[in-house]
Amino acid sequence: MRNAALVLGLIGGLIGMIVGLFSYGYAELTDNYQEVGEAFGFLDNPGFIRFASFFAPLLAIAGGAMAKIRALWGGGLMIVAAGLFYAAFGFNVWTMFPIGFVALGGILAIAAGKPDEPKAHF
Numbered sequence: 001m002r003n004a005a006l007v008l009g010l011i012g013g014l015i016g017m018i019v020g021l022f023s024y025g026y027a028e029l030t031d032n033y034q035e036v037g038e039a040f041g042f043l044d045n046p047g048f049i050r051f052a053s054f055f056a057p058l059l060a061i062a063g064g065a066m067a068k069i070r071a072l073w074g075g076g077l078m079i080v081a082a083g084l085f086y087a088a089f090g091f092n093v094w095t096m097f098p099i100g101f102v103a104l105g106g107i108l109a110i111a112a113g114k115p116d117e118p119k120a121h122f
Contacts, residue, residue: 002068005109009064009078012101013057016085019094020053027053052088056081060102067109075109078102 027046030037043049063077082103089095 001108001112002071005067005071005075005078005105005112006064008101008105008108009060009067009074012078012098012105013060013064013081015101016057016060016081016095016098019085019089019098020057022094023049023089024053049088052084056084056088057098059084060098060105063102063109064105067105067112071109071112075106075112078106078109082106 027043027049030040030042031046059077059081063074063081066074066077068074079102082099085095085099085102091099
């Protein structure tokens with residue numbers, strides 16, 4: 001299950017990077033060119049979109065990478081990333097795979113049968 005969580009986190013994060021790049025670009029485009037925003041619509045909270053465009057894929061990839069050794073931490077990061085994707089972008093045709101892959105990877109990492117080795121966290 002940890003290997004599946006690793007793969008799902010990485011794939012979901014990579015797909016999420018594409019969503020994040022387009023979303024960040026659109027937020028910048030509507031800020032710099034008001035005509036584009038008037039024609040296609042303005043974002044409700046462009047600052048949050050910019051934040052989520054960077055941090056959601058970052059958390060998903062980091063959580064996937066941590067899933068093999070620190071499954072609880074990696075799963076938690078992936079669940080947070082899935083929630084951030086949903087809060088920022090909603091559930092639509094562009095975000096269903098990043099949200100689904102990252103959420104499932106987080107659930108699998110948390111539900112991994114073997115507990116983490118007792119190590120110091122710092």
